[in-house]
Amino acid sequence: MSERNLEQLFIKRSQQKKKTSPLNYKERLFVLSDDKISYYDYDPEKGKKKSLKGSIELEKIKCVETVIPEDNSPPERQFPFQIIYDEGPLYVFSKSDDIRKLWIRKIRHVVRFNKDLMHKYHPRFWEDGIWRCCQQAVKQAMGCRVLETRNGGFANRSERHRKSQKPLPPTPEEEKPSRPLPPQPPPQPQQQGPCPGSTVIAEYSYPPMAPTDLELRKDEEYTILEMSDANWWKARDKYGKEGYIPANYVTEATNGLEKFEWYCKNMNRSQAEHLMRTENKDGGFLVRDSSKAGKYTVSVFSKAGGETVGMCKHYNICTTSQGQFYLAQSHNFSSIPDLINYHQHNSAGLVSRLKHFVSNRADSAPSPFGLGYGVWEIDPTHLTFIKELGCGQFGVVKYGKWQGQHDVAIKMIKEGSMSELDFIEEAKVMMKLRHQNLVQLYGVCTTQRPIYIVTEFLSNGCLLTYLRETLKGPTPIHLLEMCKDVTEGMAYLESQQFIHRDLAARNCLVAANGDIKVTDFGLSRYVLDDEYTSSAGTKFPVRWSPPEVLLYCKFSSKSDIWAYGVLMWEIYTLGKMPYERLNNSEIVDKVSTGLRLYRPQLANERVYSIMSTCWREKAEERPTFEELASNVQDLLYEMQ
Structure with a gap:
């Protein structure tokens, strides 16, 4: 008993x-x-x-x-x-x-x-x-x-072996070992990445932008001397020259994949397919990060049977319970480079042997953290205006060059549209916000009027215009990848206790490679006069606002969550106006009494359920951006 x-x-x-x-x-x-x-x-x-x-x-x-x-x-x-x-x-x-x-x-x-x-x-x-x-x-x-407690009380989900010895199909399900793993201890705080004294390798070339900067030459080694600024590290090159380098341009020398040309970091499925179709080579391939953190995917382009159009296949790199890597289970390798080397000579069930690596790394250098170390106030004489990009709520936005060579976007703030002194103080904080899905603020010009806000330039422009005019025949995965980009940028803002207040497709930009980045976070607080309507003396975007903002002007990260649900709706309707048949007063009345946006035709029930969680009446019942990012990531992984 x-x-x-x-x-x-x-x-x-x-x-x-x-x-x-x-x-x-x-x-x-x-x-x-x-x-x-x-x-x-x-x-x-x-x-x-x-x-x-x-x-x-x-x-x-x-x-x-x-x-x-x-x-x-x-x-x-x-x-x-x-x-x-x-x-x-x-x-x-x-x-x-x-x-x-x-x-x-x-x-x-x-x-x-x-x-x-x-x-x-x-x-x-x-x-x-x-x-x-x-x-x-x-x-x-x-x-x-x-489940927030799954690592503290539950063991991680075990992996299971496949019974078949055949090669894995494209995007197989997550694998589980035959025996359950013991519970993992809670993560302990530890030093992430390199530390002073360690050696790093430049992933990209970087020409100095400020006198204190150090030039980076791709694939050369550098010694880290100081890391007091998380974004700009002091380093020494092999010739003994010292200076500051952008932290996102280098990687640890011991980090394996970055040195291989076939590895494309931070590339999603849609970008991989576009790149391989552009190259149009049978057997073209690349290795990219999977939508699941810590996992990798091999993407292959094949023109089997002499087809001219070709097809793209995606294979998750799986691991055995002993930590070996494989695409075909009968062929296990101790490292991913060994696996790739084998499949460059043997298809072993893949749609094609890996014949030609495809890479955009030469053109995909990330935006540096500003225009040089310590640069904050930008000399307006160093800016060249090339063309007008549009006119926003603060004034004209132009594309230009800084010092004649670096692409920038310049917001020319019309006088009387913004509380300038308050913004300038806040901008010093905003300069420190760094994430690949946030538009980087480079600096400001405040010595003359109008003042300028200088930011990273994204060549594909506003997401709303991109959805309405540029994007043609998007796949469900492509649309969900857009949503994923926004959730990750907003999850970072949330972690920094920063509220956007005006999240919408019009305030996201599209990079040349299709990445979506959030912009204008926090700027709505400094608006003095714009098109927004208020019922209580505070200006806000009515169509993107939850009941607590419409009725009580109560902003929080949870009101950003509501707006994100509306932004998802914009993406899946390819840029339609939310509540297009209602005016602002009608929206306030109807949303406050339970009206919600309908399910877009391109959104399945799973996608719409994520939107719906953002529109719960009680703010405390809405998810966090971290939870949303996890839900979107899981759904994306299942769809692949």
Whole structure:
């Protein structure tokens, strides 16, 4: 007989009935033993258990988590938790939070080695045929919230071996080993990347922009001397010359893939296909980062049978439980370069042998962190104006050159449109925001009027115009990749406690390679007069605003989440105007009473469910950008 670990009276909700009523909530005696959780009818007068009502084998449990209480729930149902197993969720109500925490902690401990542990869950109840958190109508639908505790209480999802020895099909499912892995310890703070004294290799050439800069020559080694600024490191070249270099132009000498021409860092699927089709070479290939962090994908172009159009195939590089890499399971290698070398000589089931590497690395250098180390105030005489790009809420935006050679965008702020002194102070903070999906602020010109804001230049312009006029026949993956770019940029802003306040397609830009970058973050606070309408003296974009902004002018990262859902809608409608048939006053009334945007034709139910989570009426029930980024990334991985 198994040893009992815990025993407690809980209220259990019926799993069988669609409708919930007081009759569906009954007190049961729960017993946690070494191999199962059992629940019994209970006689309160005699203090004894009666007949067995059900049980769950511990090995079938996939997740145990809290549940957000139902609206207007009685006091005895304020501390619910869920035990998710093969048949779905079992909802249990504890008498106190301490007892609930004890049971969750204990169950997590005993099931931590189970197979197929979940990494996402539904934080609200399944009720009346729908998930109350994300409005999905399929009970088996993947959870909408990432489990924050999966590394602290659950072991990571184990990998499983494929039975077949055939080569992997394009974009196979994530693999799992035959035996469960032990739980990983919580991540410990540690030094990321190189440190002073270490050697780095230049991934790109960098001509000095300021007197204190050091020239970088691609593929040469440099010694890091000082890292007091996270974005500009002091370094020494092999000739003994010292100066500052942009941190995103170099990589550690021990980092394996960056030195290979076939590795294209930060390239997505759509960009890879465009590049390979442009090259139009049979057997053209590249290796890129997968949409799953830490994984890699081999993209191959083939003109099998003499086809002129050709096709692109994508293969995830998988790992065995011993840490070896493979595309075809019978051919395992200790490193990715060895794997690529083998498939350059043997197709081994791939659509083609890897014949010609395709790369854009010569043209894909990232934007440096400013126009040289320490450059903040820019001399306007160093700017050359070439052409007008458009006219925004602050004034004219022009494309130009800095010192005759570096592309920049210049916002010429018309007088009276902005609270200039406040902005200049804020811009010093904004200069320190660095992310590949944010438009880089290079500096300002404040010694004359009008003042200039000088930023990174993106050749494909505004996302809204790009959607309406340039983008032709986009694939579902391409549209979702656009959304992914925005979530990652906004997740970074969120991590820096920075609120955008005006997130929309018009405030995103498109780079030459198709990357989407967020711009104008925080600028709306300094608007003195624009086209936005307010009901309470504060200006804001009505069509992108949640009820708490429309009614109370309450901005937060959660109002940015709402706006992101509208931006996703813009992307999937290829640039339509939200609530196009309503005026601003009607929008305030109808959105505040429950109106939401319809599902775009190009968006499937999974995509629309992500949008819908952004439009929950209560701000605290909306996801974070980190959660959104994870959800979009997971969906993108499944679609590939």
